[in-house]
Amino acid sequence: MGYKVGFKDADRIFGQLQDEYEIWAPKRFVGKGRYSDTDLIKYAQVASAEEIEYKEKSDFPAKEVLSPITQSLFYFTEDEFIESKAGSKKLLIFMRPCDIHAQHYQEKIYLQNGGFEDMYYKRMNERVKIVMMECQEGWDTCFCVSMGTNKAEDYSMAVLFGEDGLSFQVKDESFAPYFEGMEDDDFTPAFVEENELKVTVPEIPDKEILTKLKDHPMWRQYDKRCISCGACTVACSTCTCFTTTDIIYNENANVGERKRTSASCQVKDFTDMAGGMSFRNRAGDRMRYKVLHKFHDYKARFKDYHMCVGCGRCIDRCPEYISIVATVNKMADAIEEIKAGENGQERG
Numbered sequence: 001m002g003y004k005v006g007f008k009d010a011d012r013i014f015g016q017l018q019d020e021y022e023i024w025a026p027k028r029f030v031g032k033g034r035y036s037d038t039d040l041i042k043y044a045q046v047a048s049a050e051e052i053e054y055k056e057k058s059d060f061p062a063k064e065v066l067s068p069i070t071q072s073l074f075y076f077t078e079d080e081f082i083e084s085k086a087g088s089k090k091l092l093i094f095m096r097p098c099d100i101h102a103q104h105y106q107e108k109i110y111l112q113n114g115g116f117e118d119m120y121y122k123r124m125n126e127r128v129k130i131v132m133m134e135c136q137e138g139w140d141t142c143f144c145v146s147m148g149t150n151k152a153e154d155y156s157m158a159v160l161f162g163e164d165g166l167s168f169q170v171k172d173e174s175f176a177p178y179f180e181g182m183e184d185d186d187f188t189p190a191f192v193e194e195n196e197l198k199v200t201v202p203e204i205p206d207k208e209i210l211t212k213l214k215d216h217p218m219w220r221q222y223d224k225r226c227i228s229c230g231a232c233t234v235a236c237s238t239c240t241c242f243t244t245t246d247i248i249y250n251e252n253a254n255v256g257e258r259k260r261t262s263a264s265c266q267v268k269d270f271t272d273m274a275g276g277m278s279f280r281n282r283a284g285d286r287m288r289y290k291v292l293h294k295f296h297d298y299k300a301r302f303k304d305y306h307m308c309v310g311c312g313r314c315i316d317r318c319p320e321y322i323s324i325v326a327t328v329n330k331m332a333d334a335i336e337e338i339k340a341g342e343n344g345q346e347r348g
């Protein structure tokens, strides 16, 4: 079923939907960008279609709705604790195809990893319905086609924004009553078929080559180039690492709340352990860890796809202009070098 909806009717539909759903979508925050006179586009609750920023890619991904940058897990007193409350409404989230794939990759980490389920993620995930936003051309840092995430089928509705209104495809029949009386439209979403930016992810054939790759001198250039700010991981559609902190309310250390906050494997103290032990002390080692996680380790564990969805947000956010695509291409060259027997030892 497809419908053509003017902005006025869309606002009425949004109003009705809000009885049952929180509606989340990319929204423009004027003047809040990281440089003066620039805007920030990130996910926020919206009450009308006109609030949705559909012409540009959001700076931050949809994952922030399901796994907020900071959230309270539970509140504790001396000998008992109370879990934080989840909201009661369902979540209707406007996402692009790559973000839909990213959500599924995150489900694997939060819900199917080693037999554990993250209940805080699960209770959000169970409430989600997706509206897929059609991407017409993509942007210059997107490489979703290379990563196979340019197309998605798993959504309740798809939408195309136009100057005079919105075209909806409604797949989930529970949404059909909201569109009663609207003009029929045989809209089916199109997908980006080619990006300017392309990457061929190299296969790492065996453990020996993997071990040599970890010691390859290519990683040393990032010791200087990467400033370990973590911006790439905060903006990443698929990164899931977090840290926990106990907030003590007053002089009584037995009363407080446990929060979790997004963490970054690119930040210097990420691997600090009790006793002063720390791993991956050089920025290049942390870069190697991130890149291999996205383009080898995740797939090796879950036996399906590489973890990167090619959204390009890390490229957009890096203050040092480090491109993950260029890094993967360098990795491909290094693997060929190792196979040819030209390298095996760390230099520099």
Ligand code: SF4
Binding pocket: 232, 235, 236, 237, 238, 239, 294, 307, 308, 309, 310, 311, 312, 313, 314, 315, 324
């Ligand atoms: S690594 Fe970069 S391109 Fe890949 S999913 Fe994360 S932010 Fe997007």
Ligand code: SF4
Binding pocket: 225, 226, 227, 228, 229, 230, 231, 232, 233, 266, 317, 318, 319, 320, 321, 322
């Ligand atoms: S955003 Fe760039 S400089 Fe900052 S940690 Fe990531 S790669 Fe390094």
